[in-house]
Amino acid sequence: MSAFFRHRRLATADWVVPIVALLAVWELISRSGIVDPVLLSSPTAAVGALFDLAETQTGDGYSVLLLHVLSSVGSLALALLLAVSVGVTVGILMGASGRVYRFLDPLLTVLMPIPGIAWAPIFMLWFGFGMPTIIAAGALAAFFPLAYNTATGVRSIDSRLLMAAGSMGAGRREVLLRVCVPGAAPSILTGLSLAFARGWRTVIAVEMVSASLWGLGFMIMEGREYLRPAHIYGGIIVVGIVFLLLEWLVVRRLERTTVERWGMRAPVEM
């Protein structure tokens, strides 16, 4: 946690105060009864609902909330694993060969604006309900930024580096692994952080529609079915916090230990 705070280079108070203020205003509004409690449950009710879910145990003695979180994070991890292995490979091919780029670019351009969730009904038919569909849709959504950013990274490598490696007797494999991949690393990591955000959104969204039993998206949808807004607000809070934590602990750490340490440009965020 300390690394998380230090990195933001913000005094803790700088973000704690606004968040606490927001929670206080929200609590006041919901307590005052201006808004129907069915629509707006208070933050204390939301946190209470989360505690209830955390304390509820399945038959095997696991915490229900923990299983929802682990299910979503696990789906995301598998989706990203798939997306990185395919996306980076395709990206390197596109970056290394103009012909491959010109062939694949129109296909990716057409497919990219289709949101991951739109594939869900088809994937349910192909792969069945639950995890397989969630992972497939997440992987597909995460694939595009990885492929494009890897391709851009490989294309931006100084050709003198390639020639130098070649003239010093490096084989294709060595050029690929020791020049192309490290050279494209800043770009690949930008792609990864975009892929991470897209993947997370898609995993949560597809969990809502694909008749899964676990996952934060399912948890939120369940709150809707039983008309329990506290569960929905609790779910939204957890989805946001898990995302921010994973972002700072995994994606940013990866950036710090690789490209920033190598003195390459820190990737741009968006």
Next chain:
Amino acid sequence: MNNDREPSRNAIGFALPLLIVALVWQLVVSIGLVDSSLVPSPWSIGRTMLGLLSPEPLILSYLVTSLYRMVVGFVLGSVIGILLGVPLGASGGLHKALKPILDFFISVPTICWVPLLLISVGMGDATVIIAVFLGCVFPVTYSAMNGVRSTRKDLVWAARGMGASSSRVLFAVLLPAALPSVITGLRLAVGYSWRALVGAEMLAAASSGIGYMIYAARAFYDVNVMFAGLVLIALAGLGMDYLVMGTLERRTIQKWGAVTKT
């Protein structure tokens, strides 16, 4: 990402790979390598689309409904986003107070709000429009804020030094300087809103829209209709990004020589 691509792309170079893939796909399905009830051929997808067009233009009315929801939500969201973002960027105090809250809201996927809207607003247009609105309001706020904040300080000082009032600094210096960032943000926001639209239509559209069409086809295992929906989503998404937002970018910031890449 999108903006980094080769500008020298002609229509044939773009269409040829798509045609080749469609032909191979058609062949693979026709030979029977894959089950056509799981993967329909391009030909049968095309026929399905024609079928949804000809007796009554069902598919067109769905498309129009979706675009209507998209436009209303997006216009509301971008206007409010800019109105929120400019003061957030211009005032250090506001920025400090509200940035953490904005950070949190931007990291919550838009679709998470839909179940709440379903409880409070119910199925239908309003819920979808609010989802589209929520999809773009935060990114636009963010980009307007960043645009204003990244205005060169010497420009502001120069204007102040020459006696410009605060409102004049805002309208003559800060807003024009923020415009490239706002336009880039709007283009990104189109993508976010589009995703929110499709997702919300799947969960909350009572009886119309492209997202609804795909989701409803699930009940009949009608793969053809699902793929037809994907084709429409891809075409409409591309149209909005390249034709509308791309043109806006070329007409404004590229022409002014202030291209910002994300």
